[in-house]
Amino acid sequence: MEVSERLLSLIKDIRRTVIVMWAEDYQSAYELLERIKNRYGDILRKVSVLMVRINSIEKEVKRAVRKEWGAERILENREGFKEEIRKRVYERILKEVQYSHEDMLTVPLVRYVRSLYQRVSELMESEFSKKTPRRNRIRNCIFTTRKIYERTYEIKGYWITRVEGVPKLDVKLFLKNYQFYLEEVLSEAKDEFKIRPEILDVDVQSDEKSRITGGSLLVADYPQIITLTFTVDNEKLRLRAELKGEEKYKKAITTLKFIIVLGKSFIKSLTF
């Protein structure tokens, strides 16, 4: 049976929020959750009432079965105890509670929204929010950068509007973009460096059905060597950058700025 437009839209919005949280853009996730609370307030309220009723049935049944069975019998047969509760809770829900097919489908979703909201709002209110990664934007993509360990960094991003088709990476364009964005951030110091990147190794695979492209690039900008491993699809991208050799631009820009350059260059080299 088809479900209503509103429920579909709620599922899509939750899914979107999960991606945004995965990409560690907590500010946007908070805004999305606020919007969900406002836009679907009626559904959330209705289902909350249903959840309260079901929980109270569960509580009553548990109490009654516990009393009937006694501690010893429960210990002897815990599975049977649970099965008995399940059976009685079922019967009572079907007999006593008025709900629709959609209401029941929405119960886990409401629980999901509440949990996400609690986590994100705690994060927004706490000091920790200062330590969450800063977001950057390039074209249709918002991305964050994070240091993982030593000289390994992670870039996670999502598309602002959903893209269609299989993502393709233009390696030549990547080199061009890398040079362009580096010159931009180095500004006046750019003449001090010889920016001549080259690709030493490429291993990229795409799948038409899943629409996922993944692989690795070995980039040399001597004496700097960079290993990039990535996966991209129609919703999100994950890029891991491992820096090796001497950090060529360290005197002029911070490592994090350099990672942002890598992220921007990579994202701008993707076509769908």
Add this chain to the structure above:
Amino acid sequence: MMWSIESLSVLISLRRGESFRSNQLSSIAFNFLQSNLALPLFSSLRLFKSQFQINRWELNHYSYLLAEKWVEEIGLHYSYYISHVHPPFLRTLPSSIIPAEYMLTNKRFSGDVSGVIGETLYLAYIEKVLGLSASNTIHLRFYKGVTRDSSIISMADFYTIPGRDLRIDTIEVPANSVILGEAKACTNPNRGDIKKRLDKAYCQIENASRLLSRYGTSPPLAIISLAMRDFKNMAYKLFATLLEV
């Protein structure tokens, strides 16, 4: 590196009075694993075999967002799990004084990693075999309980929304409906293990569909997938039960 995954799908229409016989299904799944698929005589089960390809990047990608547990580089784990390499085992004490479980040298396959492999293969299966989209799927693991105690009554792990009408044999799934999905995995599958997992998954689906079909409007399709490690052939095989509920 590209791996080939063999899958066997069984179609059961609960709506038309067919029943979920876990004994029979676990036998079929086990025979499929042993590459010895022979249907019981007079069986009316509808089955179809298919094969899909998956690589390390895809496994990683599926697991990032939609797997319950955080396991990085699941593609790398996958390659270990299907290889003939055993977890380290050092026979340091040839005695019965110390029980095997107290020897920390006896590493075991992790249930969590196995679970993530099961979930990622489920996602690959719905995309590459059924033509559904993982990007229209959400994972409800922690929130799936209908009651406060999720072990009493719960929905399935996954909700998937088909973007277009879907037809699998006689099962018709309209666009914009909710498909329930439950993914399980077995690292050392035997008949008993397979049956136990199928029973558990079916119990979850049945619970949910009974509540949902109260007014005769149930979700059209529920999928139970079981990823089984095929140690002999260095692969995983996927046994999927498609239930018209």
